[in-house]
Amino acid sequence: MTALLIDLDGTMVHGNRMIEGADQFIRMCRDRQIPFLFVTNNSSRTPEAIADMLSGMGIKTAGEEICTSAQAAAQYVSRKRPGAKVYCVGEEGLQQALVSAGLQLVEEQPDYVIQGIDRHFTYAKLSAAMQWIMQGAAFIITNPDVQLPTHEGLIPGAGTIGAAIEAASQTRPVVIGKPSGILMDYALNRLGIKAEQAVVIGDNMLTDIAAGAAAGCRTALVMTGVTTSSNMEQHIQTAGIRPDYVCSRLNELWGDCLSPGK
Ligand SMILES: [Mg+2]
Known part of the structure; x- marks a missing residue:
């Protein structure tokens, strides 16, 4: 079984706009019964307020699916x-x-x-x-x-x-927040899974991918936020780690780290 710990800003949304395809990605996770949590360093809003914001954009979400620092x-x-x-x-x-x-x-x-x-x-x-x-x-x-x-x-x-x-x-x-592994350990605990079962998905090498690696999870870097094809190598050098998967958009993960049987 694979479960997902998914970053929000730059991965699912840009501020108050949904990133194209993010709603479809979450629908497919639900259809395929892939457990997931949204994991955010943002401590200002309650999980319910964040879930309402996502639902308002078309990504139907409950407060229990949000994990904050x-x-x-x-x-x-x-x-x-x-x-x-x-x-x-x-x-x-x-x-x-x-x-x-x-x-x-x-x-x-x-x-x-x-x-x-x-x-x-x-x-x-x-x-x-x-x-x-x-x-x-x-x-x-x-x-x-x-x-x-x-x-x-x-x-x-x-x-x-x-x-x-x-x-x-x-x-x-x-x-506590990313790049610390403490937030990831908390999220893994909430899902009741081991680090080896989880893929951390995010747009930032220095926070999402570093935190995922620190917690012992597999990691997937998406190019919809702070990382672009032109700065990726530099960010990888700075972080000192390499993501397990790199994709330009979330939905590309289906052919790669989320193929059936994995
Ligand atoms: Mg982000």
């Missing part, structure tokens, strides 16, 4: 310390995931500082995060991406805020 971070912490006190720098998706995992959101004396994208980030939040980490709180970031591509160009990503907290506190965070 916020959920993986929440589980990571709740396993280490059930009911831990958390100072959260983040938006609704992260806050909700932490509360759902039984963690307590606090402003004072946290056990953990957990950071995701926060478009209301302030100097006061930076100061608080720095202070708590320097007093011994563990530091966790959901998403190390420092830049976020939008249709209006690049904007600062969650990783830029994490980098500010890291610089201020002089402390390296635990990274």
Whole structure:
């Protein structure tokens, strides 16, 4: 059996537009009963909000089919310390995931500082995060991406805020999102499968493919996002790994890594 861990931006969608053929790819996965999860570093939105967005584009999706770095971070912490006190720098998706995992959101004396994208980030939040980490709180970031591509160009990503907290506190965070294997391990667990059974599909060598390889999964690179035929070799060199499959579009995977019997 093969199961799929599928990236969203640059693989299924471009911002709020579906990538051509993505709906058909998911329909075929359902027809052939291939288990899959969408796996995203985005911690700002809840799984339900992301599923609604995909459904609105024609990719009918349920919240349980979305796996976010916020959920993986929440589980990571709740396993280490059930009911831990958390100072959260983040938006609704992260806050909700932490509360759902039984963690307590606090402003004072946290056990953990957990950071995701926060478009209301302030100097006061930076100061608080720095202070708590320097007093011994563990530091966790959901998403190390420092830049976020939008249709209006690049904007600062969650990783830029994490980098500010890291610089201020002089402390390296635990990274949950891709390229860390922690998010992939969480997704594999949710599907109840082993790494060898999974193919990680994504557009980014440095995040999706690196995370898949770190977790021991097979990997498939699609050319619908950040990687193009002209920059692919350079990205492969930088990542120091090679994807198992390369295809220009998602649906090409059917003839290759998803052929019957595999
Ligand atoms: Mg992507």
